[in-house]
Amino acid sequence: MVLNPDALLNAAEALATLAFALSGLLAAARKRLDVVGVIAVAGLAAFGGGTLRDVLLDRRPFYWVEHSDWVWALLALCVLAMLFLRARHLVVTARAMQWPDAVGLGLFSASGTQIALVYGMPPLIAVLMGCMTAICGGVLRDIVCNEIPSAFHDHRPYALCAFAGGWVAVAGVRFAWGEEATLLAATATATGLRALALWRDYELPPWRVTD
Amino acid sequence: MVLNPDALLNAAEALATLAFALSGLLAAARKRLDVVGVIAVAGLAAFGGGTLRDVLLDRRPFYWVEHSDWVWALLALCVLAMLFLRARHLVVTARAMQWPDAVGLGLFSASGTQIALVYGMPPLIAVLMGCMTAICGGVLRDIVCNEIPSAFHDHRPYALCAFAGGWVAVAGVRFAWGEEATLLAATATATGLRALALWRDYELPPWRVTD
Amino acid sequence: MVLNPDALLNAAEALATLAFALSGLLAAARKRLDVVGVIAVAGLAAFGGGTLRDVLLDRRPFYWVEHSDWVWALLALCVLAMLFLRARHLVVTARAMQWPDAVGLGLFSASGTQIALVYGMPPLIAVLMGCMTAICGGVLRDIVCNEIPSAFHDHRPYALCAFAGGWVAVAGVRFAWGEEATLLAATATATGLRALALWRDYELPPWRVTD
Numbered sequence: 188m189v190l191n192p193d194a195l196l197n198a199a200e201a202l203a204t205l206a207f208a209l210s211g212l213l214a215a216a217r218k219r220l221d222v223v224g225v226i227a228v229a230g231l232a233a234f235g236g237g238t239l240r241d242v243l244l245d246r247r248p249f250y251w252v253e254h255s256d257w258v259w260a261l262l263a264l265c266v267l268a269m270l271f272l273r274a275r276h277l278v279v280t281a282r283a284m285q286w287p288d289a290v291g292l293g294l295f296s297a298s299g300t301q302i303a304l305v306y307g308m309p310p311l312i313a314v315l316m317g318c319m320t321a322i323c324g325g326v327l328r329d330i331v332c333n334e335i336p337s338a339f340h341d342h343r344p345y346a347l348c349a350f351a352g353g354w355v356a357v358a359g360v361r362f363a364w365g366e367e368a369t370l371l372a373a374t375a376t377a378t379g380l381r382a383l384a385l386w387r388d389y390e391l392p393p394w395r396v397t398d
Numbered sequence: 399m400v401l402n403p404d405a406l407l408n409a410a411e412a413l414a415t416l417a418f419a420l421s422g423l424l425a426a427a428r429k430r431l432d433v434v435g436v437i438a439v440a441g442l443a444a445f446g447g448g449t450l451r452d453v454l455l456d457r458r459p460f461y462w463v464e465h466s467d468w469v470w471a472l473l474a475l476c477v478l479a480m481l482f483l484r485a486r487h488l489v490v491t492a493r494a495m496q497w498p499d500a501v502g503l504g505l506f507s508a509s510g511t512q513i514a515l516v517y518g519m520p521p522l523i524a525v526l527m528g529c530m531t532a533i534c535g536g537v538l539r540d541i542v543c544n545e546i547p548s549a550f551h552d553h554r555p556y557a558l559c560a561f562a563g564g565w566v567a568v569a570g571v572r573f574a575w576g577e578e579a580t581l582l583a584a585t586a587t588a589t590g591l592r593a594l595a596l597w598r599d600y601e602l603p604p605w606r607v608t609d
Numbered sequence: 610m611v612l613n614p615d616a617l618l619n620a621a622e623a624l625a626t627l628a629f630a631l632s633g634l635l636a637a638a639r640k641r642l643d644v645v646g647v648i649a650v651a652g653l654a655a656f657g658g659g660t661l662r663d664v665l666l667d668r669r670p671f672y673w674v675e676h677s678d679w680v681w682a683l684l685a686l687c688v689l690a691m692l693f694l695r696a697r698h699l700v701v702t703a704r705a706m707q708w709p710d711a712v713g714l715g716l717f718s719a720s721g722t723q724i725a726l727v728y729g730m731p732p733l734i735a736v737l738m739g740c741m742t743a744i745c746g747g748v749l750r751d752i753v754c755n756e757i758p759s760a761f762h763d764h765r766p767y768a769l770c771a772f773a774g775g776w777v778a779v780a781g782v783r784f785a786w787g788e789e790a791t792l793l794a795a796t797a798t799a800t801g802l803r804a805l806a807l808w809r810d811y812e813l814p815p816w817r818v819t820d
Contacts, residue, residue, distance in 0.1 A: 215550075216607045223557040224550025225605070227537075238454075243660075245669055247456055255520040269605050277607065309677040326649075326753075331537075333546045335755045339637075339646025346645040394647070394691050396638045396699065426761075427818045434768040435761025436816070438748075449665075458667055466731040480816050488818065542748075544757045 196370075203291025206284045208233035208261055211328045212268050213281055218332050226265045228328050233261060236324035240299055240316050244306045285385055293378030296321040296349035297370050300356040314353030321349045321377075342391040344384040352377025407581075414502025417495045419444035419472055422539045423479050424492055429543050437476045439539050444472060447535035451510055451527050455517045496596055504589030507532040507560035508581050511567040525564030532560045532588075553602045555595040563588025618792075625713025628706045630655035630683055633750045634690050635703055640754050648687045650750050655683060658746035662721055662738050666728045707807055715800030718743040718771035719792050722778040736775030743771045743799075764813045766806040774799025 211232030215225040234251045241249055251258050272280070299320025303313035322345065326336040338345050352373045359369025383389070422443030426436040445462045452460055462469050483491070510531025514524035533556065537547040549556050566587045570580025594600070633654030637647040656673045663671055673680050694702070721742025725735035744767065748758040760767050777798045781791025805811070 216605060218546060218551065219605065219607075220546070220551045221553040221602045221605070223602075224547070227547075227550055242453060242664060243671070245456070245667070249454070252519060252523050255522050258522055258526070269607075272607055274607055308674060311677050311680055312674050315680070330541060330752060331547065331550070333544065333755065335640060335642070336646070336649075336753065339649055339753070340640065340642045342643040391643045391645075394638060394641065394643070396691075396694055396696055427816060429757060429762065430816065430818075431757070431762045432764040432813045432816070434813075435758070438758075438761055453664060456667070460665070463730060463734050466733050469733055469737070480818075483818055485818055541752060542758065542761070544755065 199290055199294055202287045203294050204233050204257070205264075206287035206291050207324055208264060209268075209280060209284050210288065210325060212265060212272075213277055214328055214332050214334075216272070216277060220332075222265070222269060225269060226262060228331055229265055230258070230261055231331060232324045232328040234324065235327040236295065236320045236322060237299070239323045239327075240303070240320045243316065243319075244303060244308075246302070246306065286382070289378050289381040289385065290374075292321045292345065292349055292381050293352055293374035293376070294370075296352050296377050297356050297373035300353040300373065301360065301366070301370065304357065304360050310354075310357045314350060314357060317353040317356065318346050318349040322346050342393065344389055344391060345381065347391075348377045348380035348384065351380055410501055410505055413498045414505050415444050415468070416475075417498035417502050418535055419475060420479075420491060420495050421499065421536060423476060423483075424488055425539055425543050425545075427483070427488060431543075433476070433480060436480060437473060439542055440476055441469070441472055442542060443535045443539040445535065446538040447506065447531045447533060448510070450534045450538075451514070451531045454527065454530075455514060455519075457513070457517065497593070500589050500592040500596065501585075503532045503556065503560055503592050504563055504585035504587070505581075507563050507588050508567050508584030511564040511584065512571065512577070512581065515568065515571050521565075521568045525561060525568060528564040528567065529557050529560040533557050553604065555600055555602060556592065558602075559588045559591035559595065562591055621712055621716055624709045625716050626655050626679070627686075628709035628713050629746055630686060631690075631702060631706050632710065632747060634687060634694075635699060636750055636754050636756075638694070638699060642754075644687070644691060647691060648684060650753055651687055652680070652683055653753060654746045654750040656746065657749040658717065658742045658744060659721070661745045661749075662725070662742045665738065665741075666725060666730075668724070668728065708804070711800050711803040711807065712796075714743045714767065714771055714803050715774055715796035715798070716792075718774050718799050719778050719795035722775040722795065723782065723788070723792065726779065726782050732776075732779045736772060736779060739775040739778065740768050740771040744768050764815065766811055766813060767803065769813075770799045770802035770806065773802055 208229045211229035212225060214232070215228040218224075220228065230251075234249070237250050241247065296317040298317075300313050300317030302320075303316040304310075308316060322338045325338055329336040329338075355376045356369055356373035359365075359372055364372065419440045422440035423436060425443070426439040429435075431439065441462075445460070448461050452458065507528040509528075511524050511528030513531075514527040515521075519527060533549045536549050540547040540549075563584045567580055567584035570576075570583055575583065630651045633651035634647060636654070637650040640646075642650065652673075656671070659672050663669065718739040720739075722735045722739030724742075725738040726732075730738060744760045747760055751758040751760075774795045778791055778795035781787075781794055786794065
């Protein structure tokens, strides 16, 4: 069996976007939003990070404008979830989505960094824009749900893994590894670190400001 | 008596913008914001949705930049409201504003969809941008007031009416009804559905996720 | 000793940006955010207002893209603060930062207004964009920290001082005082009013909506 790398990349991207959308869907369920809220929060979680990056870079068209089929898929997902998802599925779904979410963290931070470098950003800014691509969907999801963004206070290495992966992408561009190899190496770094953090249950040290 | 259609449209737009601004003003009053907060929240409610759409479309100038007289009017409205509005007026004002608010929902979703189509958006995206134009002012108002956006959780058909109206606008453009007729038909659809929902007190079905 | 005006301006700007970043850092400490949250909120407080203005004006590059050294400095500041800042320093830091914060309020509202005028905004809009430059960093900081923005409800003259300074900048451009003199006069007006308000402990009148 021969695996087409492009098909693999597309599958990883689809899976990761699904994981991001589901994180929004579950957050909306916890807050008992209605169908409009569910769609809005799931869409924000799935596409918000990339859209924010593109607004900052003044880059068009957005992913969801170019691929409006994905928005149809999102609408269908939300309606199906509201029809068939029950309370007993929520925890299972959240746990199952940790792994594709880690893939998305790596993939979107790597590709986000690459895109920002193409747009002439300096290395640090490109890496931060890669992190934004990966985490700001979740940040916007939490803001709309009236929570402090979990990426900012749960003391789990998440954005930091994306940050590390971003620097691998910068190295790949600097040393001309080629686009695919760079994407793969940066994604593997960020996703691998995140998987390690999940597996070993790492926590960032607390700020001892209240001692 | 002859009614000039343009004058009628301008009057509808002014009335609808006033309703949106007042929704912000009342939200600010409930949270006991100061004069700066009142102006910011009223302005966000009135102009936030169209501004978000224009940022996404990379469209300039914004409505409030081109018509800065309206911003003066908003400042005057806020100052007058702070001088003369009392607690006993709040409920009356909120109830009276339901109807011009429904006009705004229809008008802004219809015109927002038309604008997005002119900017080459695919139909679904154009309809969603029409919905954004109509509802995101209120969404931003609620986020700033530290509430979950009511458009996302009050289970009243609001964005869904805008969604239906948006598809009428798409049909009007596809079948070349002409700009005015399209705007009128789409606005009438969204506003009519909203008025029906208010009149019959419709509610969206709850998500049975917690059964 | 001869003071170079440019060096003085740069020093004022650095001090003011530091004050804004520290306001984010302290807000993040109060909410017990982790290192990612601290950096995000400090960065938003420092650069969010100018970035929002530039997105609205469609102006690039952003300050933090052009001067990515400042972002390195911000990262260093956050890490050092998390290592060395203790609870007993928080109140002292907040109080000490009031004065450079007032300088930032004046400087950023003055320069924000000037930039908006260069981009062809009408006077009122330019002044409001100057205010945005000065206050929206703090507004975004508070939204992310799940609070109603203090600039909107603490009843202290803050944005109003920026508003007054902005009109001085408009006058300076209209009557061709020259760029430096305009910046100085507008900054002095806004900063002076803010310092007066702090010194005399002024409060805006409450809205008597709940009588």
